[in-house]
Amino acid sequence: MAAARPLPRLDNDNRFFWTGGADGRLRLLQCQDCRTFVHPPRPVCRNCLSERVEPTEVAGTGVVDTFTVNHQKFHPAMEVPYVIARVAIDGAPGVILTTNIVGCPVDSVVIGDRVRARFEQHDDVWLPLFEKIAA
Amino acid sequence: MKGQAYITGVGMSEVAVRQTRHPLLLTLDAVREALDEAGLTIGQIDGVSTYPGRMPAYLGFSPVGADELIDALGIRARWYAGGGEISSQLGAVVAAATAVRAGLARHVICFRTVYEAAAMARPDEYPPLRRDRVDGASQWTAPFGAISAANWTAQYAMRHVSKYGLTREQLAQVALTDRAHAALNPRALVREPLTMEQYLSARMISTPLCLYDCDRFTDASTVLIVSSGDALDEVRCTPVRIAAMAGSVERHSWDQAEWMACYPTGAELWKHTDYTPADVDTVQLYDGFAFYPITWLEALGFCGVGEGGRFIEGGKRIALDGELPLNTFGGQIGAGRLHGFGFAHESVVQLRGKGGERQIPGDPKVAVATSGGGPLATALLLARD
Ligand SMILES: [Zn+2]
Numbered sequence: 001m002a003a004a005r006p007l008p009r010l011d012n013d014n015r016f017f018w019t020g021g022a023d024g025r026l027r028l029l030q031c032q033d034c035r036t037f038v039h040p041p042r043p044v045c046r047n048c049l050s051e052r053v054e055p056t057e058v059a060g061t062g063v064v065d066t067f068t069v070n071h072q073k074f075h076p077a078m079e080v081p082y083v084i085a086r087v088a089i090d091g092a093p094g095v096i097l098t099t100n101i102v103g104c105p106v107d108s109v110v111i112g113d114r115v116r117a118r119f120e121q122h123d124d125v126w127l128p129l130f131e132k133i134a135a
Numbered sequence: 136m137k138g139q140a141y142i143t144g145v146g147m148s149e150v151a152v153r154q155t156r157h158p159l160l161l162t163l164d165a166v167r168e169a170l171d172e173a174g175l176t177i178g179q180i181d182g183v184s185t186y187p188g189r190m191p192a193y194l195g196f197s198p199v200g201a202d203e204l205i206d207a208l209g210i211r212a213r214w215y216a217g218g219g220e221i222s223s224q225l226g227a228v229v230a231a232a233t234a235v236r237a238g239l240a241r242h243v244i245c246f247r248t249v250y251e252a253a254a255m256a257r258p259d260e261y262p263p264l265r266r267d268r269v270d271g272a273s274q275w276t277a278p279f280g281a282i283s284a285a286n287w288t289a290q291y292a293m294r295h296v297s298k299y300g301l302t303r304e305q306l307a308q309v310a311l312t313d314r315a316h317a318a319l320n321p322r323a324l325v326r327e328p329l330t331m332e333q334y335l336s337a338r339m340i341s342t343p344l345c346l347y348d349c350d351r352f353t354d355a356s357t358v359l360i361v362s363s364g365d366a367l368d369e370v371r372c373t374p375v376r377i378a379a380m381a382g383s384v385e386r387h388s389w390d391q392a393e394w395m396a397c398y399p400t401g402a403e404l405w406k407h408t409d410y411t412p413a414d415v416d417t418v419q420l421y422d423g424f425a426f427y428p429i430t431w432l433e434a435l436g437f438c439g440v441g442e443g444g445r446f447i448e449g450g451k452r453i454a455l456d457g458e459l460p461l462n463t464f465g466g467q468i469g470a471g472r473l474h475g476f477g478f479a480h481e482s483v484v485q486l487r488g489k490g491g492e493r494q495i496p497g498d499p500k501v502a503v504a505t506s507g508g509g510p511l512a513t514a515l516l517l518a519r520d
Contacts, residue, residue: 006266006282008274039391040275066297068289069342070280075266078280084341086290086390098276098390111297127278 005077007125013041016055021119021126028092030056037092060117061133062087065096069106081106087115087130103131136364140232141374142517143242143367144173144360145480150324150471152252154354158198159207162248165358166208173360174371175242180210182240184231184361186247186475187219193264195254195352204246214239222382222400223421223507224475225515228359229380235363242366245359247476251352275390285349285424287389288508289341292426296343298441301429303343305444307334309425309461310347310468312453317465319455319493324353324471348425353471357480375483378501379408379516387510396512397427397505401434404503404514412436415516416499417485418459419478422466427508435503435514460495475506479515486519 008018020027029038031045032052038045045053067085070078083101101109102118115130146168148161156164170177189200201217204210214234222229224247231243254261269277281287295301310329317323329347337345367374381403384396405411412435420428429443437459438446447453453461464470464481473480482502484490504515 004267005280006269006273006277008278009268009270011270014274040272040388066290066294068286068293068344069339070286070289071339072283072285072341074282074286075280078282082280084279084281084286084290094391096390098279098281100279111294122278125278129279 005075005122007122010124013043017041018125021121021128024119025057026060026089026117026128027055027057028089028095029053037095039092039095058089058091062089062097062115062130064101064109064111064113064115066111067101067109083109085109085130097128100129101132102129136376138236139364140235140377141362141364141367142359142377142479142483143362143370143372143374144169144175144358145483146170146172146358147322147480148356150322150353150355150473152324152352152354153256154250154253158248158250158356159203161354161356162199162204162246162358163208165246165356166244169244169358169360172372173362175360175369177208177210179369180242180244181213182231182234182243183210183212183215183217184227184234184243184245185217186221186224186227188217194261195251195263197248198250198261199246199248204244210244214243222384222513223511225479225504225506225513226382228361228377228479228515229382229513231361232377232380235361238363241363242369243361245361245476246356247474248356249472249474250354251472253354255352272389283341284509285341285344288424288426289344291395291430292343295426295429295441295444299444301343301444303335304331305448306343306348306425306429307331308447308450308453309422309428310334312450313422313462313466313469316455316463316493317469320464320470323465323469325465325469344424344426347468350423350467350472353473355471355473357473357476359476359479359483373487373519375486376518376520377515378410378518379404380514381407382513384510384512389509392510395430395508396510397430397434397507398440400512400514401431401436404435404516408516410501410516410518414501415459415503416497417463417482417495417502418461419463419481419502419504420461421475421478421506421508422462422468423472423508425468428461431505455493455495463490463493463495478504478506479517482517486517
């Protein structure tokens with residue numbers, strides 16, 4: 001069996017994020033006082049230092065902020081080439097997720113592409129991958 | 136000058152891959168050379184500073200810590216520091232300079248020892264980093280196969296391609312310049328020049344970065360001795376003054392940050408000096424990936440943001456006889472992955488006129504050395520008074 005890809009170690013800070021895909025929802029921490037989204041998840045708001053931060057469902061769409069096509073076999077579980085992208089998440093200003101753009105030729109991704117989350121389960125983790133939204 | 140910090144001795148071990156010499160002894164080789172150059176003895180050393188400290192989880196990346204060096208060499212340290220949570224590799228020099236300026240030490244050994252090629256060859260002795268479950272910052276990138284800094288850096292580079300029209304031919308000038316200069320450096324890891332044709336036909340690692348845009352694992356140690364201005368009567372070399380230093384970050388993250396830390400760092404550097412970019416005779420800019428020097432040139436104000444590609448186009452400007460010679464020792468791409476310290480080492484060599492075949496013409500007095508990429512950035516302005 002091929003080695004598994006590196007997966008996050010779940011803890012009380014990050015579990016809501018990595019398991020949100022179980023019901024198909026992308027969730028991010030949001031400050032209940034100033035509405036700032038806090039990512040990576042931490043028990044305090046980086047804008048107002050409030051500790052009232054709660055997982056909040058977002059639309060699960062976004063825009064490709066930038067990307068790269070990786071050709072190097074850095075990990076035995078990852079077939080190359082694949083697209084790594086930073087996706088700016090709709091409705092969560094300032095939050096960017098590093099992810100993969102899947103379901104399209106690797107040379108078809110450009111900055112500004114509109115994308116939607118599509119979860120892929122690996123053990124107890126649901127990775128939010130993204131696919132292009134047809135124009 | 137009193138109250139100032141100087142680099143007095145510089146030293147380097149043999150630079151090679153798959154070395155069998157103990158990493159502590161490689162460090163000792165570099166220490167000996169630096170002491171000899173400065174005219175100091177180990178008994179006069181009273182401080183040690185390193186980056187990132189001994190890393191038990193990934194010994195190849197950093198096999199020797201400050202604690203160990205102090206004990207192994209019998210150093211009587213009045214001050215020491217070593218750690219990774221600092222502005223980047225040359226942050227260890229910033230810490231040392233701050234310490235000597237504060238009177239906490241007189242002569243500080245700063246070192247960076249790397250053993251990644253040896254570790255790959257001897258995994259039983261130097262186990263690779265385990266990646267079955269990741270935490271901390273890695274969890275946001277590694278699960279998506281964004282495992283290497285090449286991937287993280289490539290995304291910033293892609294933005295330059297898309298937004299500012301950076302071309303492969305422009306980017307190539309970093310590797311071509313590095314390799315041309317490395318050919319003149321007897322200690323460089325790679326001594327064969329690189330042609331544009333070879334560059335353009337290289338395989339991609341992570342677009343737009345190709346094989347020749349990446350440094351490669353190296354085994355070596357580099358040492359810089361930082362001395363107090365109050366202790367210059369004890370050295371017998373031409374001291375090089377640390378005229379300004381900066382290491383800043385707007386947001387410490389590879390993917391949440393809008394842009395890399397070199398930009399605020401470059402701007403910060405000039406706030407601490409009367410020198411301006413026009414005074415700089417040579418730049419030694421971190422090139423773990425070839426895209427970085429382009430961003431450092433922009434960040435330091437040698438050109439505008441987005442103009443870095445055009446600034447180095449054709450390569451004449453950054454050649455040994457150009458108006459702003461870049462990475463005259465070959466950078467990490469040519470000279471080996473010394474990991475940040477090579478840039479300060481070479482600045483000192485050039486400002487002392489000791490560059491041999493690669494010495495830049497004229498009488499260089501001012502250099503900038505940098506380290507780091509992404510959320511890591513340190514800049515040193517070095518001057519021979
Ligand atoms: Zn808040």
